[in-house]
Amino acid sequence: MKQLDYRRMAFYQIWIRSFADGNGDGIGDLYGVYNKLESIRNLGVDGIWFSPIYPSPNADYGYDIADYRNIHPEYGTLEQFQKVLHKAHELGLAVIMDLVVNHTSDEHPWFLESRKGKDNPYSDYYIWRDPKPSKKGLRPPNNWFSQFEGLAWEYDAGRGQYYLHVFAKKQPDLNMDNPRVREEVKDIMRFWLEMGVDGFREDVITYISKHEKLPDGIPFLPAINGLPFYKDGPNLMQYLREFRQVAKEYGAVQIGEAPMTPVKTALTYLCGEDRVLDMMIQFDTMMADCFMTEFVHRPFRLRKLKRAFSRWQYALAGKGWNALYLENHDHPRIISRYGSEKYWRESGTMLAACYLFQQGTPFIYQGQEIGMTNIRLDTIDKYIDIASIRAYHTYFTRQSPEKRIRRVHLSSRDSARTPVQWNDSPNAGFTAGTPWFHVNPNYRTVNAAAEEGDPDSILNFYRRCLALRKGSETLLWGAYREYQPWRGKVYLYERAYQGERILVICSFSHLPQLYRLPRGYDRTRAELLLCNYPQAPALGKLRPYEAQVYRFSN
Numbered sequence: 001m002k003q004l005d006y007r008r009m010a011f012y013q014i015w016i017r018s019f020a021d022g023n024g025d026g027i028g029d030l031y032g033v034y035n036k037l038e039s040i041r042n043l044g045v046d047g048i049w050f051s052p053i054y055p056s057p058n059a060d061y062g063y064d065i066a067d068y069r070n071i072h073p074e075y076g077t078l079e080q081f082q083k084v085l086h087k088a089h090e091l092g093l094a095v096i097m098d099l100v101v102n103h104t105s106d107e108h109p110w111f112l113e114s115r116k117g118k119d120n121p122y123s124d125y126y127i128w129r130d131p132k133p134s135k136k137g138l139r140p141p142n143n144w145f146s147q148f149e150g151l152a153w154e155y156d157a158g159r160g161q162y163y164l165h166v167f168a169k170k171q172p173d174l175n176m177d178n179p180r181v182r183e184e185v186k187d188i189m190r191f192w193l194e195m196g197v198d199g200f201r202e203d204v205i206t207y208i209s210k211h212e213k214l215p216d217g218i219p220f221l222p223a224i225n226g227l228p229f230y231k232d233g234p235n236l237m238q239y240l241r242e243f244r245q246v247a248k249e250y251g252a253v254q255i256g257e258a259p260m261t262p263v264k265t266a267l268t269y270l271c272g273e274d275r276v277l278d279m280m281i282q283f284d285t286m287m288a289d290c291f292m293t294e295f296v297h298r299p300f301r302l303r304k305l306k307r308a309f310s311r312w313q314y315a316l317a318g319k320g321w322n323a324l325y326l327e328n329h330d331h332p333r334i335i336s337r338y339g340s341e342k343y344w345r346e347s348g349t350m351l352a353a354c355y356l357f358q359q360g361t362p363f364i365y366q367g368q369e370i371g372m373t374n375i376r377l378d379t380i381d382k383y384i385d386i387a388s389i390r391a392y393h394t395y396f397t398r399q400s401p402e403k404r405i406r407r408v409h410l411s412s413r414d415s416a417r418t419p420v421q422w423n424d425s426p427n428a429g430f431t432a433g434t435p436w437f438h439v440n441p442n443y444r445t446v447n448a449a450a451e452e453g454d455p456d457s458i459l460n461f462y463r464r465c466l467a468l469r470k471g472s473e474t475l476l477w478g479a480y481r482e483y484q485p486w487r488g489k490v491y492l493y494e495r496a497y498q499g500e501r502i503l504v505i506c507s508f509s510h511l512p513q514l515y516r517l518p519r520g521y522d523r524t525r526a527e528l529l530l531c532n533y534p535q536a537p538a539l540g541k542l543r544p545y546e547a548q549v550y551r552f553s554n
């Protein structure tokens with residue numbers, strides 16, 4: 001079947017719980033999504049990626065799945081999903097689902113069976129190992145740490161063995177080396193593809209093949225001890241090829257999430273006709289203000305960000321295709337990180353321009369398009385994300401509670417999981433009931449309704465950017481080139497295609513900046529395409545967080 005032309009598209013990510021509540025119980029749902037489909041379409045995107053909406057005990061808010069073929073009752077029913085899917089398609093929006101198959105919930109029937117013993121049909125669906133003999137009682141099979149809580153092994157007294165969980169205890173890892181598990185994955189894919197969905201975002205898909213011997217890791221950073229033995233593992237290509245076959249039958253698009261996969265390895269998944277993934281969610285561009293994880297915070301460095309941008313742009317040029325993003329449900333809000341809440345509108349719009357015009361398919365996370373910022377809750381008890389709570393109790397424990405909570409503000413996934421701010425009525429118009437999670441108090445100024453009517457708003461700037469990208473062959477296909485990479489406050493890049501060049505110039509500073517056009521550019525031929533200030537720009541000069549986009553044709 002012919003594949004969806006994802007390269008021309010842009011996607012909008014929905015993390016449903018906080019998107020829009022349609023039935024007044026305080027929890028976002030598919031009724032809310034149904035009502036908002038037009039407004040998503042009006043942003044100028046072409047597809048939606050749903051973070052998991054399946055039944056889940058919510059140990060990791062949907063990423064712990066208890067049933068792959070149904071909808072969480074809090075979010076609606078399969079029937080309601082089909083209505084959403086149908087209407088989305090009518091509006092010209094593709095729909096892709098989150099495929100989370102590195103692990104399930106420990107409440108998934110497979111796991112409930114598996115833990116019963118070594119001789120039932122599901123006993124090899126997960127990664128079970130005997131305890132290591134030790135004088136001090138039971139010891140786990142190796143020294144790996146989980147990314148979310150403590151050691152990566154949990155003892156199950158019933159079965160008398162440990163199971164592996166790279167994430168939370170309630171997220172046991174599937175044993176993908178078992179061919180039956182792979183058949184299950186393919187069946188799940190078929191189930192949704194038969195219903196009409198257009199593809200998958202594949203959760204930590206590069207973790208599914210574990211090193212056969214599960215050797216001890218070298219202790220370094222606790223949360224990632226063991227990572228080299230489960231990331232980009234030995235049989236990954238083979239398994240991805242199998243899944244690719246199914247996707248191909250339906251022309252489905254596949255976007256793989258790949259934390260810490262280096263670009264060289266990424267190329268092996270992303271290139272050529274027999275590629276196993278169409279795009280990859282890399283993490284490099286999320287590291288410009290931290291070390292390995294957002295919880296180890298560092299001051300923002302534009303040069304680091306530019307290096308990451310350019311590394312992926314150059315490496316994939318002519319060979320693969322980039323997924324472009326600055327936000328999703330796993331990272332704090334980008335204005336609060338790489339921009340400035342003080343220069344909220346300016347930096348929110350500049351950040352849009354800095355990534356939407358690179359080569360690739362843009363992803364926009366709910367609320368990003370209206371410039372939502374990090375929430376700052378005053379105590380750790382108000383947080384719900386397992387990773388944030390655990391990090392708070394693990395790192396920097398000798399610092400004062402004030403300092404530690406500030407780290408949480410900067411790093412927590414909850415910073416970006418607050419209800420979407422639709423208008424300035426109570427609870428930001430997210431729900432008529434009591435919202436399940438805190439609403440950011442800035443909703444009176446930061447909200448979709450207010451921005452709708454303001455031509456200079458962040459929302460309308462996103463629309464202009466997306467329309468510009470879509471209508472420009474140069475922005476779609478043109479070669480990317482970065483200029484003046486040494487500059488610490490200015491990002492300057494070119495897209496060139498068939499005699500036309502587009503220059504994107506972005507300031508990451510609250511102070512005025514100057515820049516020179518690169519050699520070979522004739523300033524008299526500059527035609528302004530876009531600027532994020534209402535007053536006309538001056539070539540060569542940048543106001544705080546200004547973005548300018550010019551076309552130069554021969």
Ligand code: GLC
Pocket residue numbers: 060063064100167203204257329330
């Ligand atoms: C991915 C998801 C994240 C989840 C983790 C474990 O990184 O994006 O939200 O917690 O996988 O499933």
Ligand code: CA
Pocket residue numbers: 021022023024025026027028029074
């Ligand atoms: Ca609801």
